[in-house]
Amino acid sequence: MEPLHTPSPTESELEILQVLWQQGPSTVRQVNDLLNRRREIGYTTTLKLMQIMLEKGLATRDASGKMHIYQAAVEEASTQQRLLKRFVDTLFRGSASQLVMQALGNHEASSEELDEIKSLIEQMEKQQPK
């Protein structure tokens, strides 16, 4: 039985989704190896997490071969969007621009990226010049 709404991924599940989004369909071993570049985590731990993600509907898998091949079942952009909204709400009282200011102030961004953002802003101002 599948859940009506796919639940929000936990932090560990997000780590795995990152790998699946970037690498495409992967085995448990592949995912676990990548995760271990950042932090130590047991193989069966990753396996269990991915099995849970399957149950939750966050991933699908091809179990025809010996090694099951997992794939993300949620889109990166929409997942980012949903979690971003919650983040902005609980930490920035819903003010996206406040978050943007913080993000730009404390991380480096190349001038190309900055230009990209600027043109996005100009585009938005044209669209709704309220």
Place this chain on the structure above:
Amino acid sequence: MEPLHTPSPTESELEILQVLWQQGPSTVRQVNDLLNRRREIGYTTTLKLMQIMLEKGLATRDASGKMHIYQAAVEEASTQQRLLKRFVDTLFRGSASQLVMQALGNHEASSEELDEIKSLIEQMEKQQPK
């Protein structure tokens, strides 16, 4: 005994910090009343959370009167910064500008806010025109 590093607030603790940041020093009842405008939550639940926040070093209190008065012990900006970094890392692979694009694209921002952001960007470009 105090923790060496103040731990990251949980989601519930962030709700309370929001209130303390906005309202300043407050009693449990004041916080609980405000929280109940958004969702139902029992008085002793809020009390317990605030006591835990005291233990964790997220809040301090004045217990001289009958009603204890709690106060945020972590700064809003630095807390935002720390959590934002983690958020960007786990959901946007460390790319702040990606997050900014998503944030601007999916939330409304007034043209005043957009102008503010634009001038921030221009300022940044001047400072490090790499």
Place this chain on the structure above:
DNA sequence: AAATATATACGAAGCATTTCGTAAATGCAA
């Protein structure tokens, strides 16, 4: 002072998350 209202203290249940140990299955190699 007794009764009442309101506050804090504390323990613990319920649940989710993370982690891993152990067993069973599977494929490959000798």
Place this chain on the structure above:
DNA sequence: TTGCATTTACGAAATGCTTCGTATATATTT
């Protein structure tokens, strides 16, 4: 086919978070 290496399945411990019930303390009112 027998054994070895690898994989999956499953259970469950350990921890953390949220919630609230009950007991106790404190103040106010009558």
